[in-house]
Amino acid sequence: MSYTTFFQNVNQLGDRVTQTTRYEPLVINTGSGSGSAYYVTVDNSTGKQPVQTYTYLTEGEKYAVSSTNATVSDGKKAINLPASAYKWDDKKVAKYDQRHQRAWVGVVETTYKKTFINGIGLHAGRLAGRFTLIRIPDHSFMLRK
Structure with a gap:
């Protein structure tokens, strides 16, 4: 029971989650x-494990996401x-x-299905993970702090 509650790897759940x-x-x-226009600001942290924070705007909302759960795409594809997973x-x-x-953002959310095993682990119906793909036309539309 403790395995299903605490130690499940979300990336290996397969058919036990919906996307x-x-x-x-x-x-x-x-x-x-x-003096410039931009879609995304990138704030670099320091330390042993530096993490970037991406801040972007959609209509009426401002979001900040960590680079551990997000990526910025500015190439032809x-x-x-990271998003291809x-x-x-x-x-x-x-x-x-x-x-x-x-210039758009795509957010993938995986949710635990309401199954017996997910119910034992107290996960049924809850958010398992979130990944954000921030698409910008060119790296010049990114402001680094």
Whole structure:
């Protein structure tokens, strides 16, 4: 019972989780006195295990995500190596690339299914993980702090 509650590897659950993906266009930020427009700010931390924090805007909301659960894609292909571990709808990705000029965010959420084993581990119906793909047209649309 303690294994199913505390020690499950979310990346190896397979059919015991469901995946949902949502896509939103990014909003360009022209503030902060930098004189340039950008979609994402990157804040680097220091220490033994440095982690970047990505901050971006969607319509009416401001989000900050850690690089441990997110990636920024600015190449020709929207789905880069870290994001390729998740299932993406290629048609929606292509549509958002064209419609929003390569400036959108995709969030993948995995939720535990309501099964007996997940119920024993007290996970049924709860969020198992979240991954964010931030798509920008070019690295020049990223402001580093």
